Amino acid sequence: MNTLYHYPLSPFSRKVRLCLGEKKIEVGLVEERYWEKDADFLRRNPAGKVPVLKMGSRTLSDSTAICEYLDETHPTPPLFPKNAEARYEARRIVGWFDDKFYHEVTSKLIGERVFRKVMGTGYPDSTNVKAGAKAIKYHLDYMAFLLDQRRWLAGNEMTMADFAAAAQLSCLDYTSDVDWNRHEVVKDWYAKIKSRPAFRSILADEVPGFQPGAHYADLDF
Structure with a gap:
């Protein structure tokens, strides 16, 4: 196993x-x-x-x-493109979400609102929470910019870039920290990826002391 x-x-x-x-x-x-x-x-x-x-x-x-x-x-289905330029773009966007998005948004919202309590390290820092809430707008705007030109974040095929982004956003969606009405194209993208079988176990997650938003597991949110 x-x-x-x-x-x-x-x-x-x-x-x-x-x-x-x-x-x-x-x-x-x-x-x-x-x-x-x-x-x-x-x-x-x-x-x-x-x-x-x-x-x-x-x-x-x-x-x-x-x-x-x-x-x-396990090359099937492939999550990185074969073409070098397309593979570079997928890796670039993975890096964007793993590094920039995580440090500017996830660590400030989930880190303060959830992990401080879970780890017993005190109360949320409101300055960090406000900074994260402001930064996510910029990132959603950037996603909309990409998705206005492509079917998926790194191109016209789903790649690891989409899973890297969805992993971050699904954590924030658990605590209702994503304004899905900001860009319809981003909401449509998330609805597509959220409906994939790979997402099922994630939508069943529960963290004691923190209830997910009512729409969290709803595929037609």
Whole structure:
């Protein structure tokens, strides 16, 4: 049995779960409170981060490295284009959401509103929350700019770029922090990707003490 050590509202865990689901790779989920720095978990990944994927005798860490490994070892369906320029664009957008979006938006909204309570590190910092709420508008505008020119974020085929973005946005959607009415084209994109079978386990996630928004699991939101 393959095992994924994850945390439900970790966007990087969700990105790997979406990749696994799209490729129909069966995996058991083990929730990992990685901030507690459990010795067994640190042996799996000395960086102390989720996700960690155990496949047979291999233990894999880092969400981007895991997804690229899965795409190379399980090439159907492909999540990175074969063309070098298209592959570059997909990787660029993955990097945008894993780095820029995460630090400017997710870490400030989910980090303050959820993880401070879960980790017991105090009350939310309202300055960070306001900064995240402001920054997400810019990112949604950028997504709309891309989607006005393409069917999907990196081109006319769905790629890992879409899963990287959806992983971040689905965490924020759990706490109702996405204004889906800002751009119809972004809402339509999310509705398409949200309806994929790979998304089903994510829509069933629940974090104790935090109820998802009423529309969270609704495919016709």
